[in-house]
Amino acid sequence: MAALTAERMAQPPTPPRATGYARTQFMIVKIPVVPDADDLYHQREDRIDQALKAKGLGTVIGWGDSLGEARAGGSRRVAYTRVDLDVLEIEAARAELQVILSAIGAPAGTEIHYSRDGASVADIYAPPEWRLAQPVVYGIRQG
Template sequence: MAQPPTPPRATGYVRTQFMFVKIPVLPDADDLYHQREDRIDQALKAKGLGTVIGWGDSLGEARAGRSRRVAYTRVDLDVVEVEDARAELQAVLAAIGAPAGTEIHYSRDGASVADIYAPPGWRLAQPVVYGVGQQ
């Protein structure tokens, strides 16, 4: 069931919601200058849907006798309307060549869910359980 638009706060600011995108880092497809985050931010701002509020790289599992490599980049978002932001994110992520396994995380009816990129489409609203051993 679609949520009604969130009314502005008494201060005049629109209420926003937190989402994040999790992009796997592939060894031969480096985004050295983190241009994806800028493209996501530009796409959301252009349609008045929200903004990137931060990003960072996360380490994967330790390899035998070696250091841990960067496993994915997480892009934190502040959005006005989750459903519209999801649609825009799905389009922009596919357009910028996000790898399979890219995830868009959000909440629906109090539950954590994610849309997972499986080219050429998306597996929508997959349940997510956070905790020990989860990324």
């Protein structure tokens, strides 16, 4: 390991892409489950991943179903599919996600979750538009 000399400390830091490691940020897409329109083979996640990778914006790191409110008798149905993302630039990823989600027929109520200035916010799909940067408190959208 190279010694930290005054000369070395005065040099600008190595850009993340030069090291092969880029600082990434976490985002989540929540896609409501719509009866008779489910994505059994999870092709949406693949299309989201391909779109982000094609533009060098990030990747899908996982996905899963999330349960809704308890029904009478205590059972809970799947309410939405959650897609976890690792992105390089939130603003660029948001713009691309809005385009791809609209193109793949994401239902109304689809949400893109991210952080802005330390606050949790979400872009909400209300076709044909997106309501941008809606406040989220403890994972529940407020508005």
